[in-house]
Amino acid sequence: MTPDLSAALAEVAARRPLLVASDYDGVLAELVDDPSAAVPARGVAEALGRLAAADGVIVALVSGRGVADLQRTSGLIGPYRWVGSHGAEFDGPLTGELADRRDALARALAPVVAEVAGARLEVKPASVAVHVRQVPDAQVGAALLERVATTADPSLTHKPGKNVLELAVTDADKGSALRRLRTELGVAAAIYLGDDVTDEDGFRALEPGDLGIKVGDGETAAAHRVADPAAVVVLLEELAGLVGR
Numbered sequence: 001m002t003p004d005l006s007a008a009l010a011e012v013a014a015r016r017p018l019l020v021a022s023d024y025d026g027v028l029a030e031l032v033d034d035p036s037a038a039v040p041a042r043g044v045a046e047a048l049g050r051l052a053a054a055d056g057v058i059v060a061l062v063s064g065r066g067v068a069d070l071q072r073t074s075g076l077i078g079p080y081r082w083v084g085s086h087g088a089e090f091d092g093p094l095t096g097e098l099a100d101r102r103d104a105l106a107r108a109l110a111p112v113v114a115e116v117a118g119a120r121l122e123v124k125p126a127s128v129a130v131h132v133r134q135v136p137d138a139q140v141g142a143a144l145l146e147r148v149a150t151t152a153d154p155s156l157t158h159k160p161g162k163n164v165l166e167l168a169v170t171d172a173d174k175g176s177a178l179r180r181l182r183t184e185l186g187v188a189a190a191i192y193l194g195d196d197v198t199d200e201d202g203f204r205a206l207e208p209g210d211l212g213i214k215v216g217d218g219e220t221a222a223a224h225r226v227a228d229p230a231a232v233v234v235l236l237e238e239l240a241g242l243v244g245r
């Protein structure tokens with residue numbers, strides 16, 4: 001960690017209530033070919049547990065995954081706030097009406113995706129995701145995502161990510177989720193960790209005195225950066241020490 005980041009961490013760690021919110025894939029878990037195999041990096045479960053046990057610290061997992069998928073895949077268990085589907089799953093499962101719209105979208109996209117070897121459709125609570133990580137030719141994968149993006153119903157919300165494009169049937173995002181958490185919990189400061197395009201909504205929702213940490217390369221609105229999930233574990237452990245656990 002840079003001295004700047006260590007100093008910023010120490011400053012925010014003194015505030016209460018403190019919200020520690022994190023994205024999952026690419027932050028708490030390394031990116032892998034099979035989304036169901038994305039387990040937490042070594043040390044993540046322990047560090048989050050220590051943080052959540054500290055007085056006045058609330059840990060939130062804010063993911064593009066559906067909450068059920070996130071809980072199943074991560075195996076994480078704890079007194080955490082679970083926010084899924086890029087903020088659309090905030091208070092629990094979504095309504096049937098949204099699911100009908102999502103299912104119609106999945107039916108329309110299925111033949112388009114089936115034309116490209118290695119491409120995969122993921123039907124999620126509030127969206128349908130087209131994954132191209134396993135398409136052998138990256139240009140072919142990118143062309144598929146471009147085709148999906150340009151032919152989609154304009155009322156859908158586009159959620160681009162790493163080798164994936166999601167079309168969502170709600171306009172919730174990680175920024176709106178963070179603002180809701182902040183208001184509900186009355187937090188004095190927030191930390192947000194993210195690695196992908198949709199995490200930029202989260203970084204932009206931060207306020208003065210908060211701490212945004214981008215994981216990996218790429219443009220970002222976050223003020224700080226660490227390299228990878230292993231570095232995230234080091235950061236979370238340091239934070240746990242600072243908040244008294």
Ligand SMILES: O=P(O)(O)OC[C@H]1O[C@H](O[C@H]2O[C@H](CO)[C@@H](O)[C@H](O)[C@H]2O)[C@H](O)[C@@H](O)[C@@H]1O
Pocket residue numbers: 023024025026030031032033034035036038062063064065066122124129131133161162163164166196
């Ligand atoms: O917001 P996140 O918690 O980062 O979730 C974003 C998406 O993560 C998953 O896809 C990404 O991770 C996969 C596993 O490492 C990888 O194979 C894929 O290429 C990535 O895009 C998940 O499958 C999506 O549903 C999430 O929206």
